[in-house]
Amino acid sequence: xxxxxxxxxxxxxxxxxxxxxxxxxxxxxxxxxxxxxxxxxxxxxxxxxxxxxxxxxxxxxxxxxxxxxxxxxxxxxxxxxxxxxxxxxxxxxxxxxxxxxxxxxxxxxxxxxxxxxxxxxxxxxxxxxxxxxxxxxxxxxxxxxxxxxxxxxxxxxxxxxxxxxxxxxxxxxxxxxxxxxxxxxxxxxxxxxxxxxxxxxxxxxxxxxxxxxxxxxxxxxxxxxxxxxxxxxxxxxxxxxxxxxxxxxxxxxxxxxxxxxxxxxxxxxxxxxxxxxxxxxxxxxxxxxxxxxxxxxxxxxxxxxxxxxxxxxxxxxxxxxxxxxxxxxxxxxxxxxxxxxxxxxxxxxxxxxxxxxxxxxxxxxxxxxxxxxxxxxxxxxxxxxxxxxxxxxxxxxxxxxxxxxxxxxxxxxxxxxxxxxxxxxxxxxxxxxxxxxxxxxxxxxxxxxxxxxxxxxxxxxxxxxxxxxxxxxxxxxxxxxxxxxxxxxxxxxxxxxxxxxxxxxxxxxxxxxxxxxxxxxxx
Amino acid sequence: xxxxxxxxxxxxxxxxxxxxxxxxxxxxxxxxxxxxxxxxxxxxxxxxxxxxxxxxxxxxxxxxxxxxxxxxxxxxxxxxxxxxxxxxxxxxxxxxxxxxxxxxxxxxxxxxxxxxxxxxxxxxxxxxxxxxxxxxxxxxxxxxxxxxxxxxxxxxxxxxxxxxxxxxxxxxxxxxxxxxxxxxxxxxxxxxxxxxxxxxxxxxxxxxxxxxxxxxxxxxxxxxxxxxxxxxxxxxxxxxxxxxxxxxxxxxxxxxxxxxxxxxxxxxxxxxxxxxxxxxxxxxxxxxxxxxxxxxxxxxxxxxxxxxxxxxxx
Numbered sequence: 022x023x024x025x026x027x028x029x030x031x032x033x034x035x036x037x038x039x040x041x042x043x044x045x046x047x048x049x050x051x052x053x054x055x056x057x058x059x060x061x062x063x064x065x066x067x068x069x070x071x072x073x074x075x076x077x078x079x080x081x082x083x084x085x086x087x088x089x090x091x092x093x094x095x096x097x098x099x100x101x102x103x104x105x106x107x108x109x110x111x112x113x114x115x116x117x118x119x120x121x122x123x124x125x126x127x128x129x130x131x132x133x134x135x136x137x138x139x140x141x142x143x144x145x146x147x148x149x150x151x152x153x154x155x156x157x158x159x160x161x162x163x164x165x166x167x168x169x170x171x172x173x174x175x176x177x178x179x180x181x182x183x184x185x186x187x188x189x190x191x192x193x194x195x196x197x198x199x200x201x202x203x204x205x206x207x208x209x210x211x212x213x214x215x216x217x218x219x220x221x222x223x224x225x226x227x228x229x230x231x232x233x234x235x236x237x238x239x240x241x242x243x244x245x246x247x248x249x250x251x252x253x254x255x256x257x258x259x260x261x262x263x264x265x266x267x268x269x270x271x272x273x274x275x276x277x278x279x280x281x282x283x284x285x286x287x288x289x290x291x292x293x294x295x296x297x298x299x300x301x302x303x304x305x306x307x308x309x310x311x312x313x314x315x316x317x318x319x320x321x322x323x324x325x326x327x328x329x330x331x332x333x334x335x336x337x338x339x340x341x342x343x344x345x346x347x348x349x350x351x352x353x354x355x356x357x358x359x360x361x362x363x364x365x366x367x368x369x370x371x372x373x374x375x376x377x378x379x380x381x382x383x384x385x386x387x388x389x390x391x392x393x394x395x396x397x398x399x400x401x402x403x404x405x406x407x408x409x410x411x412x413x414x415x416x417x418x419x420x421x422x423x424x425x426x427x428x429x430x431x432x433x434x435x436x437x438x439x440x441x442x443x444x445x446x447x448x449x450x451x452x453x454x455x456x457x458x459x460x461x462x463x464x465x466x467x468x469x470x471x472x473x474x475x476x477x478x479x480x481x482x483x484x485x486x487x488x489x490x491x492x493x494x495x496x497x498x499x500x501x502x503x504x505x506x507x508x509x510x511x512x513x514x515x516x517x518x519x520x521x522x523x524x525x526x527x528x529x530x531x532x533x534x535x536x537x538x539x540x541x542x543x544x
Numbered sequence: 545x546x547x548x549x550x551x552x553x554x555x556x557x558x559x560x561x562x563x564x565x566x567x568x569x570x571x572x573x574x575x576x577x578x579x580x581x582x583x584x585x586x587x588x589x590x591x592x593x594x595x596x597x598x599x600x601x602x603x604x605x606x607x608x609x610x611x612x613x614x615x616x617x618x619x620x621x622x623x624x625x626x627x628x629x630x631x632x633x634x635x636x637x638x639x640x641x642x643x644x645x646x647x648x649x650x651x652x653x654x655x656x657x658x659x660x661x662x663x664x665x666x667x668x669x670x671x672x673x674x675x676x677x678x679x680x681x682x683x684x685x686x687x688x689x690x691x692x693x694x695x696x697x698x699x700x701x702x703x704x705x706x707x708x709x710x711x712x713x714x715x716x717x718x719x720x721x722x723x724x725x726x727x728x729x730x731x732x733x734x735x736x737x738x739x740x741x742x743x744x745x746x747x748x749x750x751x752x753x754x755x756x757x758x759x760x761x762x763x764x765x766x767x768x769x770x771x772x773x774x775x776x777x778x779x780x781x782x783x784x785x786x787x788x789x790x791x792x793x794x795x796x797x798x799x800x801x802x803x804x805x806x807x808x809x810x811x812x813x814x815x816x817x818x819x820x821x822x823x824x825x826x827x828x829x830x831x832x833x834x835x836x837x838x839x840x841x842x843x844x845x846x847x848x849x850x851x852x853x854x855x856x857x858x
Contacts, residue, residue, distance in 0.1 A: 163599045170604050173611070211598040215605035219612035226614070262598070397599035455598065500598030504605045509561070509617020 080120035088113040097419070104416035106139045111407060111416075111462060118454045126396030129403035136410060150409055151402040154366035155269035159262045159457070160398050161371025165354070166212035167392035168378035172347040178204075179220040180334040188324040194241055195309045197221065198249030202305060205501070206260045206298070207355060210250035214501035217246045222508050223333070227326035232510065238318040239510040244519060248308045248493065250501040252527065254456075255487045256301040258293045258367055259358050262457040265367055266405060267486040268293070270464045274412060275478060285479070290359045290367070295542055296483055300534050307526050315519045343383055350377045404461035417465035421473050424466070435474055440484050440535060443467055444528055447488035452498050456489040463489075480535060480544055491527050493520035552666070553581040554689060558682055558696035560587065561621040568695040568730040569625050571763060573634040575693075578762035582667040583634070584689060585625040587618035588681030589674050619656075622670040626660075635660055635668050679718035686723055693759075694723055698731040698847070717844055720856045726755075728823065728855040729847045737822035738766035738801070739855075742814060745771070745785030752827040752857040753789045757798050759855075767793055768802040770817050772810040779807055811845045818852050828858035 075082065091109040096102060110132065117128045136147045178200060186196030197217065205213040221242040229235045254261040258268055268288050275286040354374035362370055378384045411417040424446075428434045433442045447467075451459040467485045471478040492498030496506045496513050498520070505511065555572045559565045569585065576583050597605075606616060629635040642659040660668040675681025686694065696716055720727040739760040743749040753769070760767045769789045773782035783805050790800045806813040818824040829842050843856045 159599065166600045167604055170608060175608070176612075209598070211600040215600060215608055218605050219609050219614055222609065222614050223612060392601050392604045394597075394599050394601055401599075457598070500600065503597045504600075504602055507602050507605055508609070509620070 078122045080116065080122040084113045084116040084120075084122075087116060097423075099415075099422065100419040101415055103140055103414040104419055106135075107407070107410045107414045107416040108420070110135045110139065111411065114404070114407065115454070115462065118458055124396070126399050129396070129399040132403035132407050136406065140410065140414075142410075147406065150406040151399075153269055153402075153405060154368040155262070155265045155405055156398065156402045157366065157368025158259075158265040158371050159368075159401050160393075161368055161373075161375050162209050162259065162262070163211075163393045163398065164375035164389050165371060165378070166209055166215070167389045168375060168384040169208055169212050169347070169351065170215045170392075171384045171388055172344065174344060174347070175216040175220055176334045176337055177340070177344075178216065179223070179330060182220070183327045183330060188322050188327045190238070190241075190318045190321050190323055191309065191313055193224070193323055193327075194245045194312060195306065197242065197245040198308050199305055201246050201249035202253035202256075202301060204253075205250035206253040206256035206301060207358075208351075209259065209261055209500075210247075210254045211500035211504060213250050214246055214504040217250075218243075218505055218508060221246050221505070222510070223330060224323060224326045225510065227329045228320055228323055235319055236510075237316040238320055240316045240515050241312045241318050243505045243508060243511055244312055244316075244515065245309065247499070247501040247505040248312070248519075248523060249305070251490055251493065251499045252304040252308060253301050254499075254501075255490045256294065256298045257358075258288075258290050258362070259371070261490070262401060263460040263486050263489045264293065266401075266408075266457060266460045267464055267482050268367070269405070270408065270468060271478065271482055273409060274465070274468050287363065288479070289363045296539065296544070297487065299538060300487065300530055303530050303534070304527060307530070308523070311519060311522045311526060315522065316515075346381055347378070347383055350374065350381065350383075353377070401457050401461065404458050408461045408465045411465040412469070417469040418473070420466045421470035425470060425473055435476065437532065437536060439470075439474055439476060440480070440532060441528075443470070443481055443484050444488040444491075444531065447485050448491045448524060448528070451489045451492040452494050456492055456499065459489045460486055477544060480539065484531065484535065487531050488528070491524050493523040493527075495520070553579040554584065554691045554693075555581050556584045556586055556682070556685060556689065556691040556694045557625070558588070558694070559585050559621050559625050560697065561617065561624075562697055564697035564730055564733070565621075566625065566628055567733045568697060568728070569628055570632060571730070571733050571735050572693075572695055573629055573632045574735045574763045575759060577634065580664050580666050581692075582669070583629070584667075584669040584671055584685070584691070585622050586671045586673060586682065586685050587621050588678045588685075589616075589618050589672070590678060590681075591674055591676055616672075618672045622658075622672060626668070626670055629668055636662060677715075679715045679722075682715075682719050683722050686725065691725055693726050693728065694719060695728045695730055695733075698729050698853075714848075717847060720843065720847060721841075724858065726855055726857045728853055730853045731850065732822070733853045734822045735763060735765075738768055738820075739823045739825055740768045740770055740804075740814075740818050740821040741789065741825045742810075742827075743769060743771050743785050743789040744810075745781070745788065746827070748827045749785075750789065750792060752825060753792050754796070756825045756855065756857060757793045757796055761796075761798050765822065766801045767798060768804060768821060769793070769800055770804040770806065770814065772813045773805065773807045774810075776807055779805060782807075811842055811849070814846055815850050818850055821852055823853045823855050824850055825855045825857060828856055 088109040091105065091112060094105075096105055100108075114128055114132060117123065118125070133147055133151070136142050137144050182196040182200050183193065186192040197220070201213050201217050204216075221239075224242055225235050225239045228238060232239065255264065258264045271286045271288055275283050277283045351374070354370060354377075357370035357373065358367055375389070379386060379389070411420075425434050428439065428442050432438055447459060447463055450463060463485055464482070467481050468478045470476075471481040490499070493502070494517055496502055496516055498516070502516060506513075553576070555576055557565070557569050557572045559569065569583075572581075572583055575581065609616065626635065630637045640661055642661070644657045644659070655674060656672045658670045662668070671685065673681050673685060675684055682694065682696065696719060698716055716729045720729060739756055741753050741756050743753055757767050769786050771782040771786040771789070773779040786803045786805055790803050793800050804817050806817060814824055814826070824846065826843055826846060843854070847854045847856070
């Protein structure tokens, strides 16, 4: 550092009497820095960047070392060479997903490259595997998410909520969870969280401008949004990418158009709702109860905030033509998913819906383009592609058999024990990475596990997809949690203190529904 | 590069809304008054990771918040910081303000700056910055402004004896390792308490003693000197180093209220000795080569484990 005191002989308004100007040389690197004006990353060489690059990227190199070691190990019985390669790639990809030493889309690119170089698959074949209906759905639903948020219907929703629920705090929280959940079950939790976030913050700030006086209230209102969305994401196939991925896997793994016994593996929109929607409904009041029990809001009545919110909404005026067109297009998409997705695929409907919003001029392409993280689409595509290779190479079968062998001494190799084990495994994985990636990686293993254990792949697949939503423990666990955390009102520990109760509750509800309700509807 | 007066002392205070960051700001104001320093309050927001929000950019949610007329958290923190500077008399409430904005691709907020210019052209700048991660944002800000001191709060994870330290150097550690200026990692920082300056007799340590004594004097803090001998046989040498340091400080007209000689592991002894002081001051050890990759540096250990603030001088 160039010593300010040396340059000025220690002079200043409070010049310590008798300070001699230092004669120490300024460090050469500091001089070079000031005169040549390098940018930060080039100047990083001056900061011993050569070595700190490796330190910053160390998990990338650790992951490569793990992969290399796995490739050198002798082949276990029952596992092919290609299967070992896929397992090594999966292990490397998982480490990179969790630790993020490199940009995540880079992991997708490496998966593509790995399939070509290590598995010897033709590059066109790999490219084809990247674009399935599931990936189209992910892309389309993200575009729809941006389009829906841009319609500014959130204020109308806010007023609808407080009209239905009144001003008592617990009722407002329940209403927020219910409305958020209902919408999220169809359009995805990220969309609804982005829409409802300002509603929650406005209710907080209109109650009191001092954040310290409404700390618990803020937590309860904002977590009502995030957890209401999260529990709803499992309710319909369009509720989340993980659902579309599992539907795609059932079709890829088991469906044979020439064999009528396999037609049950084509799970329709309504059939999924029949399985999963009751789980969402049962969880809804329990979410509110858990939140109110964990954080007691400072205000039991939000009448002051509601009155001000009403004034804000009324200043919007009546619904405009564009609002009605947006609602119409959305209803059309919903009908398409329910009635036509079996024929043309959910992804096609989602992309059509995005196109409809663009054609109607309700959203600009620039907004869609900047609002969607296209690298994430690529990541999901690569993860699904890798999942398919797990099936094709027999790696999923081998892992399933090995996992079952581990569970056998615990008595968890069939029935409720196996269901619980699969749920615990999925919940653990999904709390460290995105739920879509968790299903993409675990789906093939779980479906093969079902075959080996002579359990229903439909049941185990549902358990996996539903359990992947139980990422309540961390900020990054679910998209809704990440989005509400951006408000600045929540601490990371808030998610942990409520999340473990949510995990317990959701797991119990899921297992109850699976054991009592599903047999009633003939799973 | 930001336009700034090379002759003016510049302090960068990292604000994250925590009480520690506001205590650091009060400390910076106290120091800055003595030298008519420019103070920059910086809040860094991390760029969004699309995967964590399911592929929908968090910027869409933020844009929605802005359209509701809601302030983003970083802006609230910076405004509170400005209020504190007015409260301690560092800044007048009716100062002239200049606003500037830099677009950041894909982010509706971008980088924003409000500059307040007072008499003697002393500046207070509120800066809201977007960066890949918090440490990079702080270091990039140094590149822009060439600060003479950076103050940031100790990582909360250190308090909980976090499990992630193996995974990722904390923000404070990264900044302290890479910044080319002195960095203070603040922990229960108090104005006007005491600085405990470490010396090992090297020329670098003597320079640090001289410079930090001036910092301490500006904040009306007491100065204490500490030297640590690895074993009993080296104790006389450590005492000699401490005496030399004391003479340097006293020749500047600054009193040294205590000289401490300890024997043992430098980090352990400094942690124990530092318990009665508000800041432990140490030079950068500048380990080079592969050794620096594998050995835990003294300042890193001290930053993690000390119970008070630590200032690394370079």
